[in-house]
Amino acid sequence: MDADFLNQAVSRIYDCAIEPDGWEATLDFIRDRLDLAFLAIHFVSFPQAGTSAPPQLLTLRTDWDEGRMVELLGKLETIPGFQNMRSAPIDSPVVQLRLVDEQQFRRTDFYRTWVGPQGLKDACNTPVIQRRNLTAMLSAWTSADRPPVTDTEMEVMSMLTPHIRRALLISDMLDDAHVLLRIHRGVLDRLTVAIFIVGASGRLVYHNAAGEALLSRGNFIQAVAGNLRPLSETHRSSFVTAVDIACSGIDSNLGTWGAGMALPGSDGEACVVNVLPFGMSDRRRALGPGMAAIFVTGSGAARPPSVEVLSALTGLTSAEAEIALGVAEGESVDTIARRRGISINTVRKHLSNAFNKTGAAGQNELGALVNRLRVSLDTGEHG
Secondary structure (H helix, E strand, C coil): CCHHHHHHHHHHHHHHHHCHHHHHHHHHHHHHHHCCCEEEEEEEECCCCCCCCCCEEEEEECCCCHHHHHHHHCCHHHCCCHHHHHHCCCCCCEEHHHHCCHHHHHCCHHHHHHHHHHCEEEEEEEEEEECCCEEEEEEEEEECCCCCCCHHHHHHHHHHHHHHHHHHHHHHHCCCCCHHHHCCHHHHCCCCCEEEEECHHHEEEEECHHHHHHHHHCCCEEEECCEEEECCHHHHHHHHHHHHHHCCCCHHHHCCCCEEEEEECCCCCEEEEEEEECCCCHHHHCCCCCCEEEEEECCCCCCCCHHHHHHHHHCCCHHHHHHHHHHHCCCCHHHHHHHHCCCHHHHHHHHHHHHHHHCCCCHHHHHHHHHHCHHHHCCCCCC
């Protein structure tokens, strides 16, 4: 995999957190480097059970036929394996031609009326956000004159989606997503979300009025000797690690660290923390070289699913975090493999990665680590 491409792609993605008009150019860059026909982020809002309302579709995408994209909404349920795509764990790519044989796919109505006429062949769909009635999915399509989606391309998609999720969620927090380009206290103080600008080890450089109010309450977050720290000692190491990686200057190193950390407070509630690296991008680096922004929403904010919270606190991938949660619940390797529909060897590989990343010597230690973080993982909604 081209590390330079990955770093550039992630840097552009984080620019979109503060300048959302840049999504099309960012997706263009990824599309061209991967030789894709088109690339899109689809937001599909599904109706409540028992209602007849149709799904709603919003799309960020590279240039493509607008009429065909509108037409796609009415064909979602006819896509072979669509439920597999919708229910896949976040950051887990699902490839169309690995769900159904190509010759069989060509005989489907979806292919004959939508795929074939546009000169397309294969699709890789990777869930970015999974909520009860909302799915955000990164969808990459290949043209008919090139091979199907490769293993390397699947790996790239799985590495990009955690960064896309962080950028989308941070952008959604801001009343005006362009404000950080004109950063000054008067602008930031008008925002209701608490924002802190920190250096390595959480050295506090600046906070807005909402951040000052959060610190004065002495709940969730505190300033200790000039450094920003969670109130919970259990979560301090994870917090500092996420901040230090964000301040390292290499955006792609951040992975899942700090993307939706749920930190407990003194009153039993929890806040949600997202860390945005300023990195090497001209847009973000101008805000503070070697620094990062921390966005904190209070107990009234929607809590992310447990798998996202665990990933944010440990740096585990979504797949590794899902398996670690199973281990903490006392599930065997066989049970986890059956539940997730993957091989035992794949579960063991993810477990090995989880051991290496967390320092756990085995399943018992890994389960104990998860349970120490349990206060911020019990969200009531699972990924």
